[in-house]
Amino acid sequence: MRTSSRQRRPTQKRAKATVNAIVEAGFISLSRHGLEGTTTRHIAEIAGVGVGSLYEYFANKEEVFDAMHQHVVREVVALVQPRIPELVRLDIRELVAELLYRYRDLLERDDGRYLRYMSYAAYFAPRNQLEPITQLLMNLLVQYVMHHPQLTRLGNLPAMGFIMINGGIFTVIRYLTDPNPAVDFDDLVRGLGDMVAHFVDGELGKSVNS
Amino acid sequence: MRTSSRQRRPTQKRAKATVNAIVEAGFISLSRHGLEGTTTRHIAEIAGVGVGSLYEYFANKEEVFDAMHQHVVREVVALVQPRIPELVRLDIRELVAELLYRYRDLLERDDGRYLRYMSYAAYFAPRNQLEPITQLLMNLLVQYVMHHPQLTRLGNLPAMGFIMINGGIFTVIRYLTDPNPAVDFDDLVRGLGDMVAHFVDGELGKSVNS
DNA sequence: TCATTTGTTCGGATTCAACTCGGATATGCG
């Protein structure tokens, strides 16, 4: 793989449209034909371009998936980033609920296009490109703590952040992917909210008592 | 794919050894060459058999992965199942810690052979054969609650179980896969233990007060 | 405007891995 040379940046408007169409087609093909069924010919055909055009801008099929990945990551960041000032003012349960519902909505948009991608994502992206999202949420966490000074007494923030962020991201994906979930999404959200809220209360109470 | 017919069950000792060698080789190839680099020729070569032999027992490469999957699942079940009677007697934090450390040890065994597999396969949403593990842990949870009667007052067990089980499984995989983790595993275990313990205390306290 | 250069598209040709086939070899049983 990794053909290195002969790579092209789209400079003209037409070319950018082609690149967009290809990424878009990637999501569509993944939804329509699954992972195995997603061939470069399919993608090109759905995008309405020749296979050769695909290889003008992407060194290989993998890079198309990378581009899709970045697209999803950008969407998630765009979802949360601008709302941070508002989010840090929420009650902790409300914060959890708000993040989870928005996240779900995003994953279910366009017939679950992004969800479908995410459930395969680890397959293509061994190198952790989930980082920007983790960073963003860790950032949100820090800012949240700063806006609620009593929380600064909480112990090991990095570890708790890691747990809550990863636990949250994957639990939701698992849940939405489950064809026959045992509980409904509201229960899940409430449960995660309770978990976090009780943890905070418990930790703060502990500090006071000791 | 899915050639259906012409499938064979290994009946003789020699054939069983071949099948084992192939599954074993699957893990080795995955560790050594990654997912893309794992070809049927590689697997066959490592196993010391011809490609044709592989197709005597597996309809396609996918089925080799399925067999690997079942192997991992069986290992996890074997790890927990026989110890349930003992586990239910532990303090909640100890239980969490015990499960997590054993789970980590298993994933890291043989140079992370199983971890490598899980980091590719865990997300493999379509055929969710993670079920047996979820079932097992849910079972453990139920038995744990029965041995600690005060816990029966806890609300929504299914939802909490879903969160803790999936959160736990994926958080650990994510952690072990992270080339440069910000915290150490002990912090992670302590954090998850605190989370669960405070949740329980919080829920029980709430009931008492209301 | 037109010539030239640079960007873009295309789909047939090539490569390589999954999978097949039919024969060779081993086992086990009477």
Added chain:
DNA sequence: CGCATATCCGAGTTGAATCCGAACAAATGA
């Protein structure tokens, strides 16, 4: 031993990923 059945094999087929070079479109500049 000799037949039947199980197992093994690797050259050959198929199809998807990728390459390539020619055709077409846009920009440039005189």
